Amino acid sequence: MAIVLGPNRYGKAETRVVRVTRDGGTHQIKDLNVSVALSGDMERVHLVGDNTAVLPTDSQKNTVFAFAKKYGIGEIEEFALLLARHFADSQPAVAHARVEIEEYGWSRISGGHSFVRSGTEVRTALVHSDGSDGPESVVSGLKDLVVLNSTGSEFHGFAQDEYTTLEPTDDRILATAVTATWRHRGTGADFASSYAEARRCLLEAFAGTHSLSLQQTLYAMGRRVLEERPELCEVRLAMPNKHHFLVDLSPFGMDNDNEVYFAADRPYGLIEGTVLASDAPAAPAAWA
Structure with a gap:
């Protein structure tokens, strides 16, 4: 009986990132929960423990924070596409990137920097990408x-x-x-x-x-x-x-x-x- 490795993926789940954009005394808040999952040529890490193809999940977490600073956060679909394309394009072993984001809303109370959570409703986005030149899908x-x-x-x-x-x-x-x-x-x-x-x-x-x-x-x-x-x-x-x-x-x-x-x-x-x-x-x- 032959035993083979089936479909698999790995990544950093639920990275909580809050981005404050300061426009003078008026601030904007983006509050996200970001999960990344990567798949591709990952056979050797499973079969013999060779980590050559593995981008650490800690690096994935750090990328979320760095991109929040470097590019800011607009619509969560756009931020998810940015991350997914980066992982699929920059890592030779990664053929497919999945990025899922939850956004928690905040409403301004008064002034420029006081906010209250907007109830229980959560906005979501799920992006799949094979890289900038490959198939992609966006689900909001x-x-x-x-x-x-x-x-x-x-x-x-x-x-x-x-x-x-x-x-x-x-x-x-x-x-x-x-x-x-x-x-x-x-x-x-x-x-x-x-x-x-x-x-x-x-x-x-x-x-x-x-x-x-x-x-x-x-x-x-x-x-x-x-x-x-x-x-x-x-x-x-x-x-x-x-x-x-x-x-x-x-x-x-x-x-x-x-x-x-x-x-x-x-x-x-x-x-x-x-x-x-x-x-x-x-x-x-x-x-x-």
Whole structure:
């Protein structure tokens, strides 16, 4: 029986970098979590411990800090492309670089240098590059975008078995924490505008859809993004159903006309799906 080395990659995960840009007394903050993974001709390090082809993960971390200083940080997609191309172009053994970035938002309180974290929402970017002259892909997105409709949601007509206890409803709270990613057709988009508009489409579709199921809402959100943003070709969504159950107030002589709920954090339904443009190019094998 032959035993061979399968697909592999290595890198520095979760380098936390904060870049302060000072324009006189007014400062700008970029707060990132950067993960790098490299792959290529790495067989000898696995089989015989020859490190010749290995760029230390510490060097990868230092590159993130150096590039933050040298080039500044604008849109996270652009910073990820800069890093990925550098690693793939500068290291002969590296054939492919994967850079994933999370950005934590800060809002100005007052003056030029006081800020407050902008809720739980996190902006994301995932870039794959085989180098400046090779195939590349850019996937933008967000996670932990918490949204809620206090009405306009139903759930009935579902399959039932001997273990079903859930009662059908024509009026319920629909709440979720959206994780969404959207794939660009190329690498030259206006990433700031594209992100803002894709996010707007997600929110407007969530608010504007009279929902018969969370699956229906998921599809409406992905479809709205693709209908309005021609630079995008695929949207992936993961949406936990953050259940809200009516509290039985009858022991206290009170009715409860969809007014008082218990918000359960777990277990929860998890709805996931992909919405594609009909002319979408095939997703790179290394999407993940």
